[in-house]
Amino acid sequence: MPTRIVHKESLIPGTTSKLVLDAPQIASTAKPGHFVMLRIDEQGERIPLTIADTDKEQGTITIVYLVMGKSTAALENLKQGDSILDVCGPLGRATHIEKQGTVICVGGGTGIAAMHHIAKGHHRIGNRVVGIIGARSKNLLLFEKELSSFADELLISTDDGSYGHKGFVTELLQQRLAADKSVFEVVAVGPVPMMAAVAKTTQPFGVKTTVSLNSIMVDGIGMCGACRVTVGGETKFACVDGPEFDGQLVDFAELRRRLGAYRSQETLSLEQYRCQCHG
Amino acid sequence: MDNAKPKKVIAPRTEMPCQPAAVRARNFKEVALGYTPEMAIAEAKRCLQCKKPGCMKGCPVEIHIPEFIAAVTQGDFDAAYRIIKGTNPLPAVSGRVCPQENQCEGKCILLAKGQPIAIGRLERFVADQHIAGTACEEVSGSSTCTMAPLCDDGNKVACLGSGPATLSCAGYLAANGIKVDVFEALHEAGGVLIYGIPAFRLPKDVVKKEIDAMRQLGVSFKTNWVGGRTVQVSSLLEQGYKAVFIGVGAGLPLFLNVPGENLIGVFSANEYLTRVNLGRAHSFPAGSDTPVYPGKHVTVFGAGNVAMDAARTAMRMGAESVHIVYRRTRAEMPARREEIEHAEEEGIQFEMLAAPLHFNGDANSVLESVTLQRMELGEPDASGRRRPQPVEGAVYDLPTDLAIIALGTRSNPILLDATPELDKNKRGYIVADEETGETSIPNVFAGGDIVTGAATVILAMGAGRRAAKEICKRIKG
Numbered sequence: 001m002p003t004r005i006v007h008k009e010s011l012i013p014g015t016t017s018k019l020v021l022d023a024p025q026i027a028s029t030a031k032p033g034h035f036v037m038l039r040i041d042e043q044g045e046r047i048p049l050t051i052a053d054t055d056k057e058q059g060t061i062t063i064v065y066l067v068m069g070k071s072t073a074a075l076e077n078l079k080q081g082d083s084i085l086d087v088c089g090p091l092g093r094a095t096h097i098e099k100q101g102t103v104i105c106v107g108g109g110t111g112i113a114a115m116h117h118i119a120k121g122h123h124r125i126g127n128r129v130v131g132i133i134g135a136r137s138k139n140l141l142l143f144e145k146e147l148s149s150f151a152d153e154l155l156i157s158t159d160d161g162s163y164g165h166k167g168f169v170t171e172l173l174q175q176r177l178a179a180d181k182s183v184f185e186v187v188a189v190g191p192v193p194m195m196a197a198v199a200k201t202t203q204p205f206g207v208k209t210t211v212s213l214n215s216i217m218v219d220g221i222g223m224c225g226a227c228r229v230t231v232g233g234e235t236k237f238a239c240v241d242g243p244e245f246d247g248q249l250v251d252f253a254e255l256r257r258r259l260g261a262y263r264s265q266e267t268l269s270l271e272q273y274r275c276q277c278h279g
Numbered sequence: 280m281d282n283a284k285p286k287k288v289i290a291p292r293t294e295m296p297c298q299p300a301a302v303r304a305r306n307f308k309e310v311a312l313g314y315t316p317e318m319a320i321a322e323a324k325r326c327l328q329c330k331k332p333g334c335m336k337g338c339p340v341e342i343h344i345p346e347f348i349a350a351v352t353q354g355d356f357d358a359a360y361r362i363i364k365g366t367n368p369l370p371a372v373s374g375r376v377c378p379q380e381n382q383c384e385g386k387c388i389l390l391a392k393g394q395p396i397a398i399g400r401l402e403r404f405v406a407d408q409h410i411a412g413t414a415c416e417e418v419s420g421s422s423t424c425t426m427a428p429l430c431d432d433g434n435k436v437a438c439l440g441s442g443p444a445t446l447s448c449a450g451y452l453a454a455n456g457i458k459v460d461v462f463e464a465l466h467e468a469g470g471v472l473i474y475g476i477p478a479f480r481l482p483k484d485v486v487k488k489e490i491d492a493m494r495q496l497g498v499s500f501k502t503n504w505v506g507g508r509t510v511q512v513s514s515l516l517e518q519g520y521k522a523v524f525i526g527v528g529a530g531l532p533l534f535l536n537v538p539g540e541n542l543i544g545v546f547s548a549n550e551y552l553t554r555v556n557l558g559r560a561h562s563f564p565a566g567s568d569t570p571v572y573p574g575k576h577v578t579v580f581g582a583g584n585v586a587m588d589a590a591r592t593a594m595r596m597g598a599e600s601v602h603i604v605y606r607r608t609r610a611e612m613p614a615r616r617e618e619i620e621h622a623e624e625e626g627i628q629f630e631m632l633a634a635p636l637h638f639n640g641d642a643n644s645v646l647e648s649v650t651l652q653r654m655e656l657g658e659p660d661a662s663g664r665r666r667p668q669p670v671e672g673a674v675y676d677l678p679t680d681l682a683i684i685a686l687g688t689r690s691n692p693i694l695l696d697a698t699p700e701l702d703k704n705k706r707g708y709i710v711a712d713e714e715t716g717e718t719s720i721p722n723v724f725a726g727g728d729i730v731t732g733a734a735t736v737i738l739a740m741g742a743g744r745r746a747a748k749e750i751c752k753r754i755k756g
Contacts, residue, residue, distance in 0.1 A: 001503075025509055039466055045558065045568035046466070070568050086466040088503035218558070218569075221464050221505060222531045222691050223474075224550035228541060235534060235541065240692060254541055257644045261543045265563065265570035272564050 002083035006060055011142050015067045016110060017076060018052070024059030026051075026089045032121035033095030033212065033244055036063065037220035039086035040074050047071045048217045050114035050189070050243070051090060053146075061089075064113035064142065070269040091220045092243045095210070097121045100184040102128040104176060105151075106169050106198050108190025109135060112142045114212060115189040122187075123150045130183075131155065132172050134194075138163035169194065170201045177205045185210060188247060192256045199247035209247035213238045216259060229255050292394040293322035297621075304594050304625035307478045307561055311375075314404040316354070323351035325389070326396050333386035334398060339741025340367045340447065344383055344398055351401055360409040363402060368450025368493065369443065369740065371410060371485045374403025376476060377737045378615050410488050434458060434754050437520040439506035439694065442470020443736040444526030444727030446493065447743030448750075453496035455751050460520075462504035467557060470528055471736070474557040475549070477588050479595070480618075483556075507697030512723055522722045522750045525701075525709065526743060529728035530691025534684055535580060539638030544646025546572060548581070548589040548685035555592050574681020577601045578649055580635060581685030582612035587619060589683045590627045601627050602677065606634040606654050606667040632656070632667065636674065638682060648676045687733045694729075701725075708732055716746030724750065 007020035026036060035050045053062035065072045078084070095118045103122045107115035112133045123129045129150065134157040135141040141156065141163065148154045155172045156164030165172055169190075177183060185208045188198040195211040202209045215227035215238040227238035232249035236242060296312045297303070303310050314322065326348045334344045343362050350359035363370045379385070379399035387395030434457050438445040441463040449459040467473050472486045494500065504510050506527055515523050532547035534540050551571065554560040558569025577593040579586050582605040590601045603622070605612060608631045612619055623629070633651040641647050653673030656665035690707035702710040702719035709718055709725040716724040726742025728734055 001501075025504075029509065043567055045570075070564075086503050088464065088466070088505060088509070090508055091505065218550055218553050219465060219474075221693060224553050225532045225534065225547040226550045228534075230541060235536075237531065240531070254644070257543060258541065261572065262570050269564040269568055269570065 002085050003087040004083050005078060005080055006058075008078070008080040011064065012140055014076070016064065016142065018062060018064045018113070019075070019078075020055075020060050020062050021084065021087060022059060023061050023087055026087065027054045027056050027059050027061050030054045030061060030090035031094035032097065032117045033092060034090035035092050035220070035243060036061070036087050036089030037091060037217065038063075038084055038088070040071055040078075041085050044074070044085065045071050046086075046218060046220065048091075048214070048220055048239075050117070050212065050214075052113035052117050052143075053120070054117075062113075064110055066110040069266040070273045073270060073273055088220065092239060093241070095121055095187075095244060097125050097127075099126045102130060102180065102182045102184065104130045104132060104173065104183055104186045106132045106173060106186060106188040106190070106194075107143070108133070108169060108188075108194040109140070110142065111188075111190030111194070111212075111214075112147075115187065116143050116146055118187050118189070118212070119147060120150060128152045130176065132157070132169045132176070134158065134169035134172075134190075136160065168197065170197045173198060173201050177202065177207065183207055186247075187212075192252055192259065195247060195250075196252035199250070199252070203248060210244050211247040211250060213243045213245060213250070213255060214259070215239075215243070215255065216261065229258070289325055289389060289392065289394070290321065292325070292397055293318045293400075295397070295400055300621075300624035300626075303479065304591075305597075307595055309482050310479050310621055313407055314400055316356075316404075316408075319351055319356075319401055319404040320354060322397050322401060323348045326352070327388060329388055333388060334383040334396070337381075337383045337386035339382065339737050340373070340744050342366050342383075342402070347405065348396065348398070348401060351405065356405055356408045359405045363405055366744070367447075367740070368454070369446055369489050370402050371406035371489055372443070372472060372481060373737055373740065374399050374401075374406050375481050375485070376472075378735055380616060382737060410485070433519070433521075435460060435520055436522045436524065436750055436754075437462065437515045438524045438526060439510075439512075440464070440470055440525065440527035440727075440729075441468040441490075441500060442472060442526060442528050442727060442739065444739035444743040445470070445524060446472075446489070447740035448524045448526065448724075448726065448747040449498045449743075450493055450496070451744055451747035452751060453493060453498045455755070457751065457754060459498045461498060461500045462506060462510055463500060463502045464505040464527075465557065466502050468500040468502060470526075474553045475585070475588070476736075477552065477556055477592050479591065480588065505693065507694035512694075512698050512701075512720065516722065521754050522724060524716075524743070524746055524750070525694065525718070525723065525725040525729060526727045526739070527691065527694055527729050529688040529708075529733045531689050532684065533686040533689055535635055535686065537635050537637050539640060539646075540684075542638050542640040542644050542646045544572065544574070544640075544680055545638055545682045545684070548579070548585045548683050549688070551589055551683050552585070552592060555596070561596065571596065572681055573597070574679075575599045576679050577681045577683065578630075578677060578679040579603045579683045579685055581605070581687070582607070582614055583685065583687070584614045584618055585687075586683075586685035587614045587622045587627075589685050591622055591625055593681065593683065594625055594627065598681070602630045602679075603627060604630045604633050604635065604649075604651065604677070606632065607664065608632060608656065611664050630677065633677075634667065634669070639676070646680055646682060648678045649682060650674060650676050688728070690729070690732075706732060711742075714745065715749040716742055717749065722753070
């Protein structure tokens with residue numbers, strides 16, 4: 001059954017959009033941390049996307065993507081009311097959430113949307129949520145409004161200083177951890193270098209650090225091992241063992257290399273698609 | 280065994296026509312082309328029509344083999360089809376991928392003379408005749424071309440997974456008028472028949488036609504429904520399904536656990552085959568968005584049917600050389616003889632008595648070679664096979680830019696973690712009654728690889744059929 005796009009909102013014109021999908025079965029069971037596998041049409045590739053929000057009453061889930069390759073470029077060409085051929089989920093292990101005190105949720109780039117769902121889960125259970133979000137520039141910052149609607153605090157950084165702190169999220173995190181000893185966990189979702197930097201920042205403080213990994217996946221249900229990642233010297237599958245892992249144990253350098261395994265094919269596919277689209 | 284037959288001169292087994300090796304090694308069309316009617320009749324006439332047929336004892340789905348073969352000798356292929364279909368909902372599939380040498384043909388009395396009846400080839404022929412000839416599915420035991428009477432939803436059964444175990448179970452239930460809803464996690468129904476077995480052994484159209492035939496019998500297939508995630512076993516029972524059959528397959532690929540295994544260029548056979556079979560990566564980028572990693576010098580680790588499939592697929596994807604690396608010798612390879620022979624004919628090289636020590640990459644962690652340890656065979660181990668042991672000092676490198684690991688699978692935790700009341704064995708597979716397939720949850724049945732660990736299509740079909748019989752008995756009294 002194709003899944004209808006109930007609402008589409010462009011967050012960064014041409015590169016990032018938010019889609020609200022009519023998926024009642026997934027909405028009724030999805031928890032923070034879960035992801036879906038999505039295939040746009042008969043020719044499409046299965047791609048994983050983290051669920052950014054759910055609305056059980058409306059029966060919808062929200063996903064946010066950055067246009068990276070052909071599949072996301074094709075998604076960007078869909079309109080409100082169009083359908084996606086296959087949406088499968090919820091997949092992965094849900095975030096471990098229990099009431100413990102103050103949690104810092106760090107998000108970078110498109111990862112802010114995925115972090116949003118986790119932060120919301122912590123808020124709902126009664127944890128004090130400090131959000132730290134960052135982007136290269138003010139116009140690339142996502143989900144500020146959504147996060148500020150429930151976060152107890154929201155700290156912002158931009159690389160160019162166009163909004164909030166000039167610099168990286170890790171600088172805000174460092175200051176905060178130095179000043180506030182009540183933080184029981186730091187959650188980070190974003191580009192691999194950001195998550196690696198967050199783990200490095202939190203290490204001296206000994207605070208639990210959870211990162212959500214965006215490995216390449218084919219089926220998303222444990223069958224192929226494309227998403228394997230080294231955690232604490234052991235091979236884990238991001239799709240069934242994760243996607244969240246202890247940030248201190250993840251081999252980020254390997255993850256970054258593995259994410260590039262199909263780069264030349266991805267470029268080829270995207271170029272060909274753009275040629276077709278533009279005649 | 281029947282000893283009372285008069286002496287009869289038995290003609291040699293009728294060979295199966297195949298695409299020439301040099302041609303087929305570069306295309307995805309089916310390797311074996313199938314019998315003509317003349318060949319089928321000639322082969323069927325070799326059958327001694329034993330009074331106590333051994334072949335049937337070797338068939339997990341209890342096909343009335345001598346009967347269907349007798350119909351073939353008469354040229355009555357429709358009758359032959361009805362006989363097969365009476366117990367086997369997927370004859371075009373099992374006729375192609377069954378290891379007949381270990382099943383029916385392994386029990387054929389003519390085997391003593393070296394050449395058993397080609398039962399699998401005949402089964403395939405009969406099924407293909409039917410697919411080519413008629414659009415409408417015939418119900419088992421009935422000669423009319425009508426749909427099975429559907430029961431109301433009060434008698435519905437849910438199946439999780441849509442591979443051979445479920446298809447066999449659902450086919451039996453549907454033929455007996457029970458409504459079946461199948462929940463499949465992937466976007467296409469068929470399980471391993473779609474994502475695992477390559478088109479050159481089992482064309483995807485054949486699987487689609489078998490599944491379409493089941494749809495005509497009233498079986499519904501819901502794709503993108505993950506058992507344990509999108510749908511729970513307990514909620515299905517609460518929704519009024521009279522029984523649930525779990526046929527979700529084995530799952531997670533095993534790796535070698537040697538250094539360098541996460542280098543770029545090292546893949547599980549499951550990933551490699553899924554990209555090509557389910558994702559149709561052979562037509563990337565024009566016809567499919569799913570890429571597969573290109574390899575000029577491919578190494579495949581393992582020696583079962585999946586290893587053969589991966590090696591032969593890599594050859595078809597344009598490899599210059601493909602080596603199968605195995606720590607024992609050709610005699611111990613678990614793959615079907617025919618698959619080994621086909622692979623060899625297509626130019627696959629066998630690097631026997633070699634075990635990987637580590638994979639080696641360049642500065643960017645891209646695979647360049649594998650370091651192998653030369654092995655020799657020692658004394659027999661617990662499995663009765665001679666144990667491979669390292670030859671001291673015999674270590675060498677084999678250049679490779681694409682390594683495919685085909686060592687089998689372990690249990691997939693998704694459904695089992697979500698259903699803690701299902702009893703599991705030490706290996707993590709579901710414990711199910713051998714006769715009925717019932718699990719520790721009443722009216723919940725299981726069969727296929729999620730019970731046995733990785734096995735064959737026909738054993739999964741047998742398990743699906745046994746569970747279906749029990750479910751049918753309970754529903755219909």
